[in-house]
Amino acid sequence: MQPWLIALIVIAVVVILILITCIKVVKQSEARVVERIGKYHKTLETGLHFVIPFIDRVRPSISLKERVADFKPQSVITKDNVTMQIDTVVYFQITDPKLFTYGVERPISAIENLTATTLRNIVGDLELDETLTSRDTVNGKMRDILDEATDPWGIKVNRVELKNIIPPRDIQESMEKQMRAERERREAILIAEGEKRSNILVAEGEKEAALLRAEAKRVALITEAEGQAEAIRRIIDANPNAAYITLQGYKALENVANGQSTKIIVPSDISNVAGLFTSIAETLKTDDIKKANTKKQINEKDKKDRK
Secondary structure, three states: OOHHHHHHHHHHHHHHHHHHHHEEEEOOOEEEEEEEOOEEEEEEOOEEEEOOOOOEEEOOOEEOOEEEEEOOOEEEEOOOOOEEEEEEEEEEEEOOHHHHHHOOOOHHHHHHHHHHHHHHHHHOOOOHHHHHHOHHHHHHHHHHHHHHHHHHHOEEEEEEEEEEEEOOHHHHHHHHHHHHHHHHHHHHHHHHHHHHHHHHHHHHHHHHHHHHHHHHHHHHHHHHHHHHHHHHHHHHHHOOOHHHHHHHHHHHHHHHHOOOOOOOOOOOOHHHHHHHHHHHHHHHHHHHHHHHHHHHHHHHHHHHHHO
8 A cells, every 4th residue: 555545544534533522512401611722712502512623622511400519517606605516408500601610719619618607607696596496597598698609600509408407415415305394294284184174074064964853853843733733623623522522631631640640630520520420330331231241151152062
């Protein structure tokens, strides 16, 4: 093979390689900064691009996705001189690749240091209890301060979260005792309220039972009185004669006589009493005669049966 042909092939290969290096493909959610003779020239966005070899220099790709930076715990002193450990999580996104490239050296380290100093300034104005109960307030203040400070770096801080707040061990034990005492107090209150409610229900039940018993007794007395009144009304409507009234009176006297009373009650109408006694005597004689005749008939029948 002729030497000139070999040289031509080599030159063609070199040109192809150079052309290949001039073609740059930028992926989705990425950007690349191009420097021309050491000076910023342009920013390559998503797509296919061509650069001039040996003149343009393309920096590494920069991700435009939201990032999460979990920073190690920082020692912070509260307003009431309590030292605690707080670690933070920062959510940020690169919005300007040029500012991110030329704005600050080591941007992530710069954000971490800025987060630590901002956290100390904010917590230093709060007491321990306020720090533990004001996470949202601290998060909001830190986000505003960091977002403003990182804007010249081409960085947008979306959220800042306090991941863990770790007070000293003695403070934790005091807080645990306080929480335990509070739970016991609430438990005692709930038990007392339950017993109170139970006693109220029992008392209300007894009250209702007593009212029902009284009502039942009242209804019974009313019913009995109405029955007696109805009986008297029927007797009056039947227009009873004097003999019936007298007989009923003597039945009442009989009941009194069967008792243990030592008093003797004498009717006011003596003549009627005498007549009544005579009638009763005649009735008793008639009954004795009937009994004697019946006994005689039974004896005669027994004699016949023996024969």
